[in-house]
Amino acid sequence: MVDFSLTEEQENWKERARDFTTREIMPRKDLDTHGHFPRDLYQKAFDEGLVTAAIPKEYGGGGRSYFELILAAEELGYGDLGVATSTLLMKLSTASLLNFGTEDQKKRWLSPLTEKLSFASHAWTEPEGSSNLVGRPATTTARPVDGGFLINGIKSTISNANVASFFTVFARMNPGTEGLSCFIVSSTSPGVEVSNPYLKMGQRAADTGQIIFRDVFVPEKDMIGKPGQGIQIGMRAIRASRVGVAAMAVGVSKRARDLTKVYGHTHFASDGKPIIYQQDYRFQIAEMEAEIEMVRALTWRACWEVESGHEGMKLSSSAKWAGGEMAVRTTNRASEMLGASGYLASGLAEKLIRDAKVLQIYEGTGAIQKMLIADTACRLGSGLKP
Ligand SMILES: Cc1cc2nc3c(=O)[nH]c(=O)nc-3n(C[C@H](O)[C@H](O)[C@H](O)COP(=O)(O)OP(=O)(O)OC[C@H]3O[C@@H](n4cnc5c(N)ncnc54)[C@H](O)[C@@H]3O)c2cc1C
Known part of the structure; x- marks a missing residue:
């Protein structure tokens, strides 16, 4: 068992x-x-x-x-x-x-x-897009020079960029899909410029920034792994992290569910009873509850796969996708269940909706998760014959 x-x-x-x-x-x-x-x-x-x-x-x-x-x-x-x-x-x-x-x-x-309190950033995304960074030429480049590399380019929408003491930067040394390599770059290196040019829909307590690299020298000893190993390094890091996004989705969905419970117990229907006793209201909470349990179970299983060294990509992407969908659905549902207060800035539901939306986007959109799930889900396997 x-x-x-x-x-x-x-x-x-x-x-x-x-x-x-x-x-x-x-x-x-x-x-x-x-x-x-x-x-x-x-x-x-x-x-x-x-x-x-x-x-x-x-x-x-x-x-x-x-x-x-x-x-x-x-x-x-x-x-x-x-x-x-x-x-x-x-x-x-x-x-x-x-x-x-x-x-x-x-x-x-x-x-x-x-x-002491300090942060680090994972710098993969570029203004031209990140989903296809593996296949298309990355605009951030690392040119070999005496004793190291010169990094040039821009990384965009990078979490904690403005507060990080270093970044893990993915840059292209050679053309082709083998060309991405991974470097550690200090935020205080000459040629690094960090800014916060973004007004975000939600998650405003999290820092998100842009990093510009202009001839930033990185010594050889700060390349992570081998030249060309960047894809493998980046994919392994993100595979684990996506499970964390799913867990956050469970957390925000529970918050949305709890708002509806409190509202349902303190507001009354036409029969004089609290709304919580109306079947439609109860069923909506029941659906939220079941979804939360489903995504948490999937998240724990994905975590186990990743932590125990299994391949894990299918389950981590499944949990990330299912979590993002659930969080957006649940927070939207809560907004309606709270009536007008669910739409007002003075209520919490509208903030939850705005905060949750990016769970469907960062660390790869739903389309990208489905591409990764499909990679294994669509295989015929040993039991099926064409
Ligand atoms: C708040 C926030 C924090 C972030 N933090 C970080 C961070 O710390 N580090 C980091 O590196 N990035 C970070 N990102 C970037 C984030 O990971 C990307 O925005 C996300 O992965 C989507 O990539 P993109 O924006 O480059 O869009 P694109 O790759 O341009 O994609 C745009 C659209 O096209 C679709 N699409 C693209 N390719 C395909 C395809 N082959 N098939 C079907 N559809 C496709 C996508 O699904 C999407 O809908 C952050 C973003 C936000 C908003």
Whole structure:
């Protein structure tokens, strides 16, 4: 029998993340503000061990398992998706280093992240598009020079770019699909220009920025993996991170569901009873509940696949796709179930809708997830004959 119960350690960790969410995130009124990065809140998340949870203990981090990060993602996602994104992005932004970096690189780049509040970014996307970066010429290039490389180009919509101390940058050295390589670039290197030119629909507590590289010198020792290995490095990092997006989707869907429960118990139908006793209202909550359970089960299974070294792409993309769809559906549904207050800025539902939308977009759109799922789902396999 599969055992879904949490260990005492996992329960305690989940409780810690929930307590942080209730105490520090939910009372905040400033999280939905353009261009405002609530550094004091991230400092508290750092002190709580949430920001560095993904970094192994030998480099000073929390050494939390991926499953524990998934548990935290659900809790933080309940409080604010922007805070969840910026806090837990460390998993994505350090994955390339952890999976393919040398011991020297890990010590030099990871340890400082655990000494004081600082961030790292995963810089893949470019203004010309990111979904097809593998197949088309990347505009960010790395030209070999004496002792290293010169990076030129632009990376766009990069989470935590304005607050990162380094970026993991994917750049093309050679033409063709084998050409992407991966580099660590310090945000203070000469030629790096970071800005925040975006007004986002939601997740405003998360930083999102643009990085311009103009002849930025990167020493040979800061290339991650081998030349041309960038695709493999990037895909492995994102495969794991997508499961975290699914967990955040579970969190925000639970928040939307809870809003409808409170409303249903405190507002009355024409028969004088609370709306919660009307069958249509109850059935909508029942559907939300069932969907939340389905996506959480899929998320945990995908996490297990990724963490235990299985291929995992099909399940991680399935969880990411299903989570994004659910979050958008559930938050929209909640808005209608709350009546006028679900549409007003003074209510929370409209913010949840705006925050949730990007779960369908970042780390690959629905179309991209379906392409990856189809890669294995459409194989005939051994039991079927053409
Ligand atoms: C708030 C936010 C934070 C982000 N953080 C990061 C980050 O930290 N690091 C990072 O690297 N990126 C980040 N991104 C970028 C994000 O991952 C991309 O926006 C997303 O993957 C979509 O890629 P794109 O914007 O380049 O669109 P495109 O690749 O241009 O795609 C546009 C549309 O075309 C469709 N499409 C493209 N190719 C195909 C195809 N072959 N078949 C069918 N349909 C296709 C897509 O589904 C999409 O609907 C972030 C984005 C946002 C909004």
